[in-house]
Amino acid sequence: MTLARRTILAAGAAGLALPTIRTAQAQxxxxxxxxxxxxxxxxxxxxxxxxxxxxxxxxxxxxxxxxxxxxxxxxxxxxxxxxxxxxxxxxxxxxxxxxxxxxxxxxxxxxxTAAAIVTLRGRGIEKPQDVAGKTLGAPEGEGSRLLFPAFARVAGINTGSVRWTSMAANLRDTMLRTGQVDAVTGFLFTVHFNLVGLGIPEEQILSWPYAEHGLDLxxxxxxxxxxxxxxxxxxxxxxxxxxxxxxxxxxxxxxxxxxxxxxxxxxxxxxxxxxxxxxxxxxxxxxxxxxxxxxxxxxxxxxxxxxxxxxxxxxxxxxxxxxxxxxxxxxxxxxxxxx
CATH class of the missing domain: 3.40.190.10 (Periplasmic binding protein-like II)
Structure with a gap:
């Protein structure tokens, strides 16, 4: 066997013995x-x-x-x-x-959608239509507030007498708890559990999600x-x-x-x-x-x-x-x- 052939065979054998190198897939x-x-x-x-x-x-x-x-x-x-x-x-x-x-x-x-009206017992609101004549609270431009007129149409709410109070988002739940507004609009699971975090018993919280009362978005x-x-x-x-x-x-x-x-x-x-x-x-x-x-x-x-x-x-x-x-x-x- 020539030197050249022995060299080629040795190199091939060595290659077979090398560990497999795995390349990671690009992330x-x-x-x-x-x-x-x-x-x-x-x-x-x-x-x-x-x-x-x-x-x-x-x-x-x-x-x-x-x-x-x-x-x-x-x-x-x-x-x-x-x-x-x-x-x-x-x-x-x-x-x-x-x-x-x-x-x-x-x-x-x-x-x-999680948009909803949320209130507390004792505010004179037992159904969505009862917000007529009440004060609702939500930040300016908040999505649930912007959708409220559309919800009001399908739910039969008289919007002419609804009054709005604007506040920063982090003050909405506190203002509802302290009675500065009668109800608020917001994401159901956000407002509900923020109120729980403020010490409100869950049985005192009432809510009406838009999607479950006619506005299924x-x-x-x-x-x-x-x-x-x-x-x-x-x-x-x-x-x-x-x-x-x-x-x-x-x-x-x-x-x-x-x-x-x-x-x-x-x-x-x-x-x-x-x-x-x-x-x-x-x-x-x-x-x-x-x-x-x-x-x-x-x-x-x-x-x-x-x-x-x-x-x-x-x-x-x-x-x-x-x-x-x-x-x-x-x-x-x-x-x-x-x-």
């Missing part, structure tokens, strides 16, 4: 804005990270708190964040005024800018898939989800937030629609209703089409979204 970086400080339902995304769902789907997600749905819409609309989670009602006006930065809902997490979900979506379709699909899997993990292990959020925010109240999530789950996430069709099911007729109602409420003369604002193209198959 796509995502900037994701929440709607508010950490609350129980956000555990679907912290669990997706902690239990390796993002990693399996080749994502590296930075999740930051928000300061209201309007704040999240602006952050994503400006390009500061790739994806956001927020109530999508405000996007009707945003898209009409900023068509070049159009926002698109790719996963409606809340099948029903989509609520909060995952959204992005249309131009980002066009460039990152596969990334969007992987994030939605991760979100659905994260929500299933949370539904199956609520204590684990609360512990996951606690690791990110030491002041997080696990017991209270577990109860807040239970209300969110039962009133906004698991509905007849999602039981029948799976999480994230998109009914374009309901999407169009959201556009129409918000355009009327906000005075939008040139509302965008529902098809330009909602898509189910990036959802995983229905079989993967079944409860």
């Amino acid at each position: 796509t970086a995502i900037r994701f804005s929440l709607d508010w400080a950490l609350q129980g339902n956000h555990g679907m995304w912290s669990l997706a990270e902690d239990r390796g769902i993002y990693r399996q789907n080749q994502l590296a997600v930075r999740m930051d708190r928000g300061f209201g749905s309007g704040d999240a819409l602006i952050k994503v609309g400006s390009g500061a964040y790739d994806l956001g989670f927020a109530d999508f009602s405000g996007a009707v006006k945003f898209n009409a005024e900023n068509p070049q930065n159009r926002l698109v809902m790719i996963y409606p997490v809340f099948d029903r 989509y609520g909060s979900g995952v959204f992005c800018r249309a131009d980002w979506l066009e460039r990152n379709q596969e990334t969007a699909s992987r994030f939605v898939k991760s979100s659905v899997e994260g929500l299933k993990l949370l539904l199956a292990d609520v204590p684990g989800g609360m512990a996951s959020l606690k690791r990110r925010e030491p002041l997080f109240d696990e017991a209270l937030e577990a109860r807040r999530f239970a209300m969110t789950r039962d009133r906004s996430i698991i509905t007849p629609n999602t039981r029948a069709n799976g999480l994230g099911y998109l009914d374009m007729a309901r999407a169009q209703q959201l556009v129409t109602v918000n355009a009327e409420a906000l005075g939008v003369a040139n509302p965008p089409s529902a098809e330009s604002m909602f898509t189910d193209r990036y959802l995983p198959p229905a079989s993967e979204r079944r409860l």
